[in-house]
Amino acid sequence: MLQIRGAVLEHIGSPRPYATSRPINVTDVDLAPPGAGELQVRIEAAGVCHSDLSVVDGNRVRPVPMLLGHEAAGIVERVGDGVGDLRVGQRVVMAFLPRCGQCAACATDGLTPCEPGSAANTAGTLLGGGMRLSRDGQPVYHHLGVSGFATHAVVHRASVVPVPDDVPPGVAALLGCAVLTGGGAVLNVGAPRPGQTVAVVGLGGVGMAAVLTALAHNDVRVVAIDQLTDKLTAAQGLGAHETYTPQAATEAGVKAPIVVEAVGHPCALQTAIELTAPGGRTITVGLPPPDARISVSPLGFVAEGRSLIGSYLGSAVPARDIPRFVELWRAGRLPVESLVSSRIGLDDINVAMDHLADGIAVRQLITF
Ligand SMILES: [Zn+2]
Numbered sequence: 463m464l465q466i467r468g469a470v471l472e473h474i475g476s477p478r479p480y481a482t483s484r485p486i487n488v489t490d491v492d493l494a495p496p497g498a499g500e501l502q503v504r505i506e507a508a509g510v511c512h513s514d515l516s517v518v519d520g521n522r523v524r525p526v527p528m529l530l531g532h533e534a535a536g537i538v539e540r541v542g543d544g545v546g547d548l549r550v551g552q553r554v555v556m557a558f559l560p561r562c563g564q565c566a567a568c569a570t571d572g573l574t575p576c577e578p579g580s581a582a583n584t585a586g587t588l589l590g591g592g593m594r595l596s597r598d599g600q601p602v603y604h605h606l607g608v609s610g611f612a613t614h615a616v617v618h619r620a621s622v623v624p625v626p627d628d629v630p631p632g633v634a635a636l637l638g639c640a641v642l643t644g645g646g647a648v649l650n651v652g653a654p655r656p657g658q659t660v661a662v663v664g665l666g667g668v669g670m671a672a673v674l675t676a677l678a679h680n681d682v683r684v685v686a687i688d689q690l691t692d693k694l695t696a697a698q699g700l701g702a703h704e705t706y707t708p709q710a711a712t713e714a715g716v717k718a719p720i721v722v723e724a725v726g727h728p729c730a731l732q733t734a735i736e737l738t739a740p741g742g743r744t745i746t747v748g749l750p751p752p753d754a755r756i757s758v759s760p761l762g763f764v765a766e767g768r769s770l771i772g773s774y775l776g777s778a779v780p781a782r783d784i785p786r787f788v789e790l791w792r793a794g795r796l797p798v799e800s801l802v803s804s805r806i807g808l809d810d811i812n813v814a815m816d817h818l819a820d821g822i823a824v825r826q827l828i829t830f
Pocket residue numbers: 511512513514532533639640
Protein backbone atom coordinates (compact mmCIF):
# COMPACT_ATOMS: atom_id res chain seq x y z
CA MET A 463 0.00 0.00 0.00
CA LEU A 464 1.13 3.48 -0.87
CA GLN A 465 -0.15 6.32 1.29
CA ILE A 466 -1.28 9.17 -0.92
CA ARG A 467 -3.09 12.49 -0.42
CA GLY A 468 -6.33 12.98 -2.25
CA ALA A 469 -9.54 15.01 -2.41
CA VAL A 470 -12.34 12.74 -1.22
CA LEU A 471 -15.97 13.77 -1.66
CA GLU A 472 -17.72 12.70 1.55
CA HIS A 473 -21.27 14.02 1.02
CA ILE A 474 -23.39 14.80 -2.02
CA GLY A 475 -25.60 17.88 -2.17
CA SER A 476 -23.93 19.91 0.60
CA PRO A 477 -25.09 23.55 0.82
CA ARG A 478 -23.12 26.35 -0.81
CA PRO A 479 -20.70 27.89 -0.26
CA TYR A 480 -18.55 24.77 -0.34
CA ALA A 481 -15.74 26.78 1.24
CA THR A 482 -17.87 26.62 4.40
CA SER A 483 -19.67 23.25 4.11
CA ARG A 484 -16.46 21.55 2.87
CA PRO A 485 -17.95 18.44 1.20
CA ILE A 486 -14.49 17.50 -0.07
CA ASN A 487 -11.91 16.36 2.43
CA VAL A 488 -8.23 16.46 1.46
CA THR A 489 -6.95 13.48 3.35
CA ASP A 490 -4.61 10.48 3.45
CA VAL A 491 -5.81 7.54 1.36
CA ASP A 492 -4.29 4.09 0.81
CA LEU A 493 -3.51 3.12 -2.77
CA ALA A 494 -3.07 -0.55 -3.67
CA PRO A 495 -0.39 -1.47 -6.22
CA PRO A 496 -1.45 -1.75 -9.86
CA GLY A 497 -2.97 -5.08 -10.84
CA ALA A 498 -2.70 -6.78 -14.22
CA GLY A 499 -3.36 -4.31 -17.03
CA GLU A 500 -3.01 -1.32 -14.67
CA LEU A 501 -0.39 1.28 -13.86
CA GLN A 502 0.50 3.73 -11.12
CA VAL A 503 0.86 7.37 -12.05
CA ARG A 504 2.35 10.26 -10.06
CA ILE A 505 -0.06 13.09 -10.81
CA GLU A 506 1.55 16.34 -11.97
CA ALA A 507 -1.51 18.45 -12.81
CA ALA A 508 -5.29 18.13 -12.74
CA GLY A 509 -8.01 20.41 -14.09
CA VAL A 510 -11.21 21.19 -12.16
CA CYS A 511 -14.14 20.46 -14.50
CA HIS A 512 -17.87 21.00 -14.31
CA SER A 513 -18.36 17.22 -14.25
CA ASP A 514 -16.57 17.19 -10.88
CA LEU A 515 -19.01 19.82 -9.61
CA SER A 516 -21.91 17.72 -10.95
CA VAL A 517 -20.92 14.95 -8.55
CA VAL A 518 -20.55 17.39 -5.64
CA ASP A 519 -23.96 19.03 -6.22
CA GLY A 520 -25.72 15.74 -6.97
CA ASN A 521 -26.61 16.39 -10.62
CA ARG A 522 -24.68 13.25 -11.51
CA VAL A 523 -25.30 10.63 -8.87
CA ARG A 524 -22.18 8.67 -7.94
CA PRO A 525 -21.29 6.55 -4.91
CA VAL A 526 -19.34 8.18 -2.05
CA PRO A 527 -16.80 8.45 -0.60
CA MET A 528 -15.27 9.13 -3.99
CA LEU A 529 -11.83 10.53 -4.81
CA LEU A 530 -12.68 13.13 -7.44
CA GLY A 531 -10.88 14.38 -10.54
CA HIS A 532 -11.05 13.07 -14.07
CA GLU A 533 -8.86 15.51 -16.05
CA ALA A 534 -5.22 14.89 -15.16
CA ALA A 535 -1.76 14.03 -16.37
CA GLY A 536 1.27 12.53 -14.72
CA ILE A 537 4.29 10.30 -14.89
CA VAL A 538 4.15 6.50 -14.96
CA GLU A 539 5.75 5.16 -11.77
CA ARG A 540 4.90 1.45 -11.89
CA VAL A 541 3.34 -0.83 -14.45
CA GLY A 542 1.33 -3.96 -13.69
CA ASP A 543 1.54 -7.27 -15.51
CA GLY A 544 0.69 -7.12 -19.18
CA VAL A 545 1.38 -3.41 -19.65
CA GLY A 546 4.23 -3.81 -22.09
CA ASP A 547 3.83 -0.68 -24.18
CA LEU A 548 4.40 1.95 -21.47
CA ARG A 549 7.60 2.60 -19.55
CA VAL A 550 8.29 4.09 -16.13
CA GLY A 551 9.01 7.82 -16.45
CA GLN A 552 6.67 8.36 -19.41
CA ARG A 553 4.09 11.17 -19.29
CA VAL A 554 0.48 10.10 -19.75
CA VAL A 555 -2.86 11.88 -20.13
CA MET A 556 -5.83 10.39 -18.29
CA ALA A 557 -8.82 9.56 -20.47
CA PHE A 558 -11.95 9.48 -18.33
CA LEU A 559 -13.85 6.96 -20.43
CA PRO A 560 -11.82 3.77 -20.72
CA ARG A 561 -12.36 1.85 -23.94
CA CYS A 562 -12.28 -1.93 -23.71
CA GLY A 563 -11.82 -2.12 -27.49
CA GLN A 564 -13.99 -5.22 -27.72
CA CYS A 565 -17.64 -4.23 -27.20
CA ALA A 566 -20.12 -3.21 -29.91
CA ALA A 567 -19.92 0.43 -28.78
CA CYS A 568 -16.13 0.50 -29.11
CA ALA A 569 -16.57 -0.64 -32.73
CA THR A 570 -18.32 2.69 -33.51
CA ASP A 571 -15.00 4.60 -33.33
CA GLY A 572 -16.07 6.98 -30.58
CA LEU A 573 -19.67 7.60 -31.59
CA THR A 574 -20.99 5.67 -28.59
CA PRO A 575 -19.35 5.24 -25.16
CA CYS A 576 -17.77 1.87 -24.37
CA GLU A 577 -20.29 -0.28 -22.49
CA PRO A 578 -18.01 -1.86 -19.84
CA GLY A 579 -16.18 1.48 -19.53
CA SER A 580 -19.42 3.34 -18.83
CA ALA A 581 -20.56 0.65 -16.38
CA ALA A 582 -17.26 0.88 -14.45
CA ASN A 583 -17.52 4.68 -14.36
CA THR A 584 -21.07 4.54 -12.97
CA ALA A 585 -20.02 1.99 -10.35
CA GLY A 586 -16.93 4.00 -9.35
CA THR A 587 -14.55 1.14 -10.13
CA LEU A 588 -11.64 0.69 -12.53
CA LEU A 589 -12.29 -1.00 -15.88
CA GLY A 590 -10.89 -4.27 -14.53
CA GLY A 591 -13.35 -4.11 -11.59
CA GLY A 592 -13.00 -3.06 -7.96
CA MET A 593 -11.26 -0.20 -6.22
CA ARG A 594 -7.57 0.33 -5.52
CA LEU A 595 -8.34 3.19 -3.11
CA SER A 596 -9.24 2.72 0.55
CA ARG A 597 -9.28 4.47 3.90
CA ASP A 598 -9.17 2.67 7.25
CA GLY A 599 -9.76 -0.55 5.31
CA GLN A 600 -12.97 0.78 3.72
CA PRO A 601 -13.10 1.23 -0.08
CA VAL A 602 -13.04 4.69 -1.66
CA TYR A 603 -14.62 4.94 -5.12
CA HIS A 604 -12.75 6.04 -8.25
CA HIS A 605 -14.06 8.98 -10.28
CA LEU A 606 -14.42 8.00 -13.94
CA GLY A 607 -11.53 5.57 -13.66
CA VAL A 608 -9.10 8.40 -12.91
CA SER A 609 -9.39 10.02 -9.42
CA GLY A 610 -6.81 12.60 -10.41
CA PHE A 611 -7.19 15.03 -7.48
CA ALA A 612 -4.47 13.12 -5.67
CA THR A 613 -0.73 12.82 -5.50
CA HIS A 614 -0.91 9.39 -7.17
CA ALA A 615 -3.43 7.21 -8.98
CA VAL A 616 -3.73 3.61 -10.09
CA VAL A 617 -5.60 3.40 -13.38
CA HIS A 618 -6.35 0.88 -16.10
CA ARG A 619 -4.11 0.94 -19.18
CA ALA A 620 -7.23 1.84 -21.20
CA SER A 621 -7.59 5.03 -19.09
CA VAL A 622 -4.33 6.63 -20.26
CA VAL A 623 -2.78 7.89 -23.47
CA PRO A 624 0.99 8.53 -23.57
CA VAL A 625 2.16 11.96 -24.74
CA PRO A 626 5.64 13.19 -25.69
CA ASP A 627 7.83 14.71 -22.94
CA ASP A 628 7.66 18.20 -24.46
CA VAL A 629 3.94 18.50 -23.68
CA PRO A 630 3.85 20.31 -20.29
CA PRO A 631 1.76 18.72 -17.50
CA GLY A 632 -0.85 21.52 -17.49
CA VAL A 633 -1.41 21.20 -21.22
CA ALA A 634 -1.45 17.41 -21.05
CA ALA A 635 -4.08 17.39 -18.28
CA LEU A 636 -6.48 19.59 -20.24
CA LEU A 637 -6.18 17.40 -23.33
CA GLY A 638 -7.96 14.62 -21.42
CA CYS A 639 -11.33 16.30 -20.87
CA ALA A 640 -11.75 19.95 -21.92
CA VAL A 641 -9.89 19.64 -25.21
CA LEU A 642 -11.03 16.13 -26.05
CA THR A 643 -14.69 17.01 -25.37
CA GLY A 644 -14.93 20.55 -26.79
CA GLY A 645 -12.28 20.12 -29.45
CA GLY A 646 -13.49 16.63 -30.35
CA ALA A 647 -17.02 17.95 -30.94
CA VAL A 648 -15.58 20.43 -33.44
CA LEU A 649 -13.13 18.05 -35.15
CA ASN A 650 -15.12 14.82 -35.11
CA VAL A 651 -18.70 16.01 -35.41
CA GLY A 652 -18.64 19.60 -36.69
CA ALA A 653 -15.72 19.16 -39.12
CA PRO A 654 -15.96 22.79 -40.35
CA ARG A 655 -14.96 23.61 -43.90
CA PRO A 656 -13.22 26.84 -44.96
CA GLY A 657 -15.66 29.74 -45.00
CA GLN A 658 -17.99 28.20 -42.41
CA THR A 659 -18.98 29.63 -39.03
CA VAL A 660 -18.81 27.71 -35.76
CA ALA A 661 -20.86 29.07 -32.87
CA VAL A 662 -20.14 27.90 -29.32
CA VAL A 663 -22.75 28.34 -26.57
CA GLY A 664 -21.22 28.24 -23.07
CA LEU A 665 -17.65 29.28 -22.42
CA GLY A 666 -16.37 27.07 -19.63
CA GLY A 667 -13.30 24.93 -20.21
CA VAL A 668 -15.05 22.68 -22.74
CA GLY A 669 -16.65 25.57 -24.63
CA MET A 670 -13.40 27.55 -24.73
CA ALA A 671 -11.60 24.45 -26.02
CA ALA A 672 -14.21 24.25 -28.78
CA VAL A 673 -13.53 27.92 -29.59
CA LEU A 674 -9.77 27.29 -29.71
CA THR A 675 -10.15 24.21 -31.89
CA ALA A 676 -12.45 25.98 -34.33
CA LEU A 677 -9.91 28.84 -34.50
CA ALA A 678 -7.19 26.31 -35.34
CA HIS A 679 -8.92 25.83 -38.72
CA ASN A 680 -8.06 28.05 -41.65
CA ASP A 681 -10.76 30.52 -42.65
CA VAL A 682 -13.37 29.48 -40.08
CA ARG A 683 -15.34 32.20 -38.30
CA VAL A 684 -15.97 31.68 -34.61
CA VAL A 685 -18.89 33.11 -32.65
CA ALA A 686 -18.70 32.74 -28.86
CA ILE A 687 -21.79 33.01 -26.66
CA ASP A 688 -22.13 33.18 -22.88
CA GLN A 689 -24.23 34.97 -20.29
CA LEU A 690 -21.16 36.37 -18.54
CA THR A 691 -19.41 39.31 -20.17
CA ASP A 692 -16.09 38.30 -18.57
CA LYS A 693 -16.25 35.04 -20.52
CA LEU A 694 -16.98 36.97 -23.73
CA THR A 695 -13.95 39.16 -23.11
CA ALA A 696 -11.84 36.04 -22.53
CA ALA A 697 -13.11 34.51 -25.79
CA GLN A 698 -12.20 37.70 -27.65
CA GLY A 699 -8.73 37.36 -26.14
CA LEU A 700 -8.46 33.87 -27.64
CA GLY A 701 -9.40 35.27 -31.05
CA ALA A 702 -13.17 34.71 -31.33
CA HIS A 703 -14.49 36.87 -34.18
CA GLU A 704 -17.83 37.78 -32.60
CA THR A 705 -19.16 37.43 -29.05
CA TYR A 706 -22.71 37.73 -27.72
CA THR A 707 -24.88 37.07 -24.74
CA PRO A 708 -27.55 34.46 -25.67
CA GLN A 709 -30.22 37.16 -25.88
CA ALA A 710 -28.05 39.43 -28.03
CA ALA A 711 -27.19 36.55 -30.38
CA THR A 712 -30.87 35.77 -30.91
CA GLU A 713 -31.75 39.43 -31.41
CA ALA A 714 -28.87 39.86 -33.88
CA GLY A 715 -30.22 36.92 -35.88
CA VAL A 716 -26.95 34.96 -35.60
CA LYS A 717 -27.13 31.72 -37.61
CA ALA A 718 -24.31 29.19 -37.93
CA PRO A 719 -24.09 25.84 -39.74
CA ILE A 720 -22.24 24.32 -36.76
CA VAL A 721 -23.33 25.16 -33.21
CA VAL A 722 -21.74 23.51 -30.18
CA GLU A 723 -23.66 23.61 -26.89
CA ALA A 724 -21.27 23.18 -23.94
CA VAL A 725 -23.31 24.11 -20.90
CA GLY A 726 -25.52 21.17 -19.99
CA HIS A 727 -28.61 23.32 -19.38
CA PRO A 728 -31.86 23.06 -21.38
CA CYS A 729 -31.94 26.86 -21.96
CA ALA A 730 -28.47 26.77 -23.53
CA LEU A 731 -29.51 23.92 -25.81
CA GLN A 732 -32.62 25.84 -26.90
CA THR A 733 -30.41 28.82 -27.70
CA ALA A 734 -28.05 26.58 -29.67
CA ILE A 735 -30.93 25.11 -31.68
CA GLU A 736 -32.25 28.61 -32.40
CA LEU A 737 -28.85 29.76 -33.68
CA THR A 738 -28.44 26.80 -36.05
CA ALA A 739 -28.71 27.73 -39.73
CA PRO A 740 -30.85 25.77 -42.21
CA GLY A 741 -28.99 22.58 -43.10
CA GLY A 742 -26.87 22.99 -39.99
CA ARG A 743 -26.05 20.82 -37.00
CA THR A 744 -26.56 21.50 -33.31
CA ILE A 745 -23.97 19.48 -31.38
CA THR A 746 -24.66 19.04 -27.69
CA VAL A 747 -21.80 18.03 -25.38
CA GLY A 748 -23.03 19.47 -22.05
CA LEU A 749 -24.40 17.07 -19.45
CA PRO A 750 -27.74 18.31 -18.08
CA PRO A 751 -29.44 16.73 -15.04
CA PRO A 752 -31.20 13.46 -16.04
CA ASP A 753 -34.70 14.98 -15.66
CA ALA A 754 -34.01 18.04 -17.87
CA ARG A 755 -36.33 18.49 -20.89
CA ILE A 756 -36.43 20.87 -23.85
CA SER A 757 -39.31 22.06 -25.99
CA VAL A 758 -38.63 22.32 -29.72
CA SER A 759 -40.65 22.47 -32.90
CA PRO A 760 -39.89 19.33 -34.93
CA LEU A 761 -41.03 21.15 -38.07
CA GLY A 762 -37.89 23.31 -38.13
CA PHE A 763 -35.68 20.23 -38.25
CA VAL A 764 -37.62 18.77 -41.19
CA ALA A 765 -38.34 21.94 -43.15
CA GLU A 766 -34.80 23.30 -42.73
CA GLY A 767 -32.95 19.99 -42.87
CA ARG A 768 -31.32 20.63 -39.51
CA SER A 769 -30.06 18.03 -37.06
CA LEU A 770 -29.38 17.71 -33.35
CA ILE A 771 -26.46 15.48 -32.42
CA GLY A 772 -25.35 14.36 -28.98
CA SER A 773 -21.61 13.93 -28.52
CA TYR A 774 -20.13 12.32 -25.41
CA LEU A 775 -16.44 13.11 -24.88
CA GLY A 776 -16.43 14.85 -28.27
CA SER A 777 -17.10 11.50 -29.97
CA ALA A 778 -13.39 11.01 -29.48
CA VAL A 779 -11.21 7.96 -29.39
CA PRO A 780 -8.57 9.27 -26.97
CA ALA A 781 -5.69 7.20 -28.35
CA ARG A 782 -6.50 8.43 -31.86
CA ASP A 783 -7.40 12.05 -31.10
CA ILE A 784 -5.01 13.18 -28.33
CA PRO A 785 -2.02 12.90 -30.73
CA ARG A 786 -3.97 15.08 -33.20
CA PHE A 787 -4.42 17.77 -30.54
CA VAL A 788 -0.75 17.46 -29.52
CA GLU A 789 0.24 18.16 -33.14
CA LEU A 790 -2.04 21.22 -33.30
CA TRP A 791 -0.60 22.47 -29.98
CA ARG A 792 2.97 21.90 -31.13
CA ALA A 793 2.30 23.79 -34.37
CA GLY A 794 1.19 26.75 -32.24
CA ARG A 795 -2.38 26.52 -33.52
CA LEU A 796 -3.99 25.31 -30.28
CA PRO A 797 -2.75 27.37 -27.29
CA VAL A 798 -4.19 25.06 -24.63
CA GLU A 799 -2.29 27.00 -21.91
CA SER A 800 -4.64 29.93 -22.46
CA LEU A 801 -7.53 27.89 -21.01
CA VAL A 802 -5.89 27.88 -17.56
CA SER A 803 -7.44 30.72 -15.55
CA SER A 804 -5.62 29.97 -12.28
CA ARG A 805 -3.20 27.53 -10.67
CA ILE A 806 -4.22 26.25 -7.27
CA GLY A 807 -3.22 23.71 -4.64
CA LEU A 808 -5.12 20.54 -3.75
CA ASP A 809 -6.23 22.13 -0.46
CA ASP A 810 -8.11 24.85 -2.40
CA ILE A 811 -10.51 22.33 -3.93
CA ASN A 812 -13.70 23.36 -2.09
CA VAL A 813 -13.17 27.03 -2.99
CA ALA A 814 -12.45 25.93 -6.56
CA MET A 815 -15.88 24.26 -6.71
CA ASP A 816 -17.48 27.55 -5.59
CA HIS A 817 -15.63 29.41 -8.35
CA LEU A 818 -16.82 26.85 -10.89
CA ALA A 819 -20.43 27.06 -9.69
CA ASP A 820 -20.26 30.86 -9.90
CA GLY A 821 -18.92 30.65 -13.46
CA ILE A 822 -15.90 32.80 -12.62
CA ALA A 823 -13.27 30.28 -13.75
CA VAL A 824 -12.47 28.67 -17.09
CA ARG A 825 -9.97 26.05 -15.97
CA GLN A 826 -8.49 26.00 -12.50
CA LEU A 827 -5.41 23.82 -12.60
CA ILE A 828 -4.27 21.92 -9.52
CA THR A 829 -0.53 21.43 -9.54
CA PHE A 830 1.40 19.07 -7.29
ZN1 LIG B 1 -14.53 17.02 -17.48
